[in-house]
Amino acid sequence: MAKQKIYWICQFFGWTLLILVEYLAYVLEDGFDPDALYLAIANIFLGITLTHLYRLMIRRWNWVRLPFIQLAPRVLFSVFVLAVIMTVVNMPFDWQIIPDKFIAEPWPVIGYILSWGKAMLAWVLSYTVYHYVEQTRNAEIEKILLKTSIRETEAKVLRSQLNPHFVFNALNSIRALVYENPDKAQHSITQLSNLLRNSLLADRRKTVELREEIKTVEDYLALEKVRYEDRLTSHIELDGRTLFWQVPPMMLQTLVENAIKHGVSKAVRGGFIVVTSAIEADRLHITIRNTGVLGNKTASGGFGLENTSQRLELLYGPDAHFQIVQEDDSSDTPVVRADIIIPAQSEGLFRRNLKVMSDKR
Structure with a gap:
């Protein structure tokens, strides 16, 4: 199966599973609410869109080629930005759907950022680590092929x-x-x-x-x-x-x-x-x-x-x-x-x- 197809399957399956688990927990506690269902569906597509944009960004700028000490802060900052965007989008709707949660929570913004940050961190780390390892392996293969090519050239000269x-x-x-x-x-x-x-x-x-x-x-x-x-x-x-x-x-x-x-x-x-x-x-x-x-x-x-x-x-x-x-x-x-x-x-x-x-x- 092509990597591109596997990527999109993981995207849809992963985000759907994550959001539906949270939605089912909400339904079991507060009952069915169509607005909450619409928000859950919107979050699935928003999560896919944001993480896909992150994928395009690191591929365009070749982050996986960077040393770990330069890659780590970029990844953490990206996780924070993605969590903030999800918070900004969700908080106004949640305020209308579940206002009681905001009354009980003294620092709702921090809670939202931490909650979405965990989900984003799991996705970003999985994707980045996979491609970082793949890039390292490809670099080693290229090095071996280059060495083989050099040896082949030497053999011709000799x-x-x-x-x-x-x-x-x-x-x-x-x-x-x-x-x-x-x-x-x-x-x-x-x-x-x-x-x-x-x-x-x-x-x-x-x-x-x-x-x-x-x-x-x-x-x-x-x-x-x-x-x-x-x-x-x-x-x-x-x-x-x-x-x-x-x-x-x-x-x-x-x-x-x-x-x-x-x-x-x-x-x-x-x-x-x-x-x-x-x-x-x-x-x-x-x-x-x-x-x-x-x-x-x-x-x-x-x-x-x-x-x-x-x-x-x-x-x-x-x-x-x-x-x-x-x-x-x-x-x-x-x-x-x-x-x-x-x-x-x-x-x-x-x-x-x-x-x-x-x-x-």
Whole structure:
């Protein structure tokens, strides 16, 4: 039922019940009087009119947005004004209908104001408190939605884009192949086109299947092999159960790109990159091992990969895990390992939150 309809039902039912109870008490004590009945009916509509005007006033001036210390005196003053109006309207008629009551009452005006003040206070407090609580709740919801929107914007900003230096180097490598190996050059152009397309689509999709992300990684590695030739070797080994697991788009490509840029390219004899995936304890584990030396062995940001950590946190919360460690630096071929862990329950929670956000839009 609409709030507006509920409001008017409460208005008519509440004021009718209040006035009729007082009228029945009068009838039981003094008997039926048509003038008293007409006055009771008039009071019902007067009470509805005055309280509705109060409603329009606080909505127009947004009283419910005020702090409590500013709202309370306004509410009390409004109750007093409404009680005075009801007193001024009722006293002349009651003087004609029940003059004996005024003789017995030394301070009738105060009694009237207090009597009507209680009724008005009950209505005003009920309405104001309800909308004050509702406004506070809506403000919290808006704050949450704003925070969600900010996080969504941050996630879009943090989604990886192809390094322009890589594109430049890839085009130079392809240019060298045009005369030497046209077929391979044509194939490389197709791979670069796939990379560019996936990079452009990255800000439109929150997650992609791991198998799709791996295709991007394979295209990237193929283009880099054109440049590094025998100095770069790679191997990808995936658990079949992980192929359809949802992961952030272009994330693995970013890690592989950093592995080549900061590891393989700096090794005199080149190096290797190995990408593996597995499911352990209902969690997706992705590992990237590569030749290299980690500058800061205690921080994941050694390769400037805060991007990956932030994206995982924005999408999956604190349950997701990312780190880069020096696996072996004692041998002639030091190895750096990057670990990514995405819990299954975080994936499901993300999908439900994504659906809620889409429905709100």
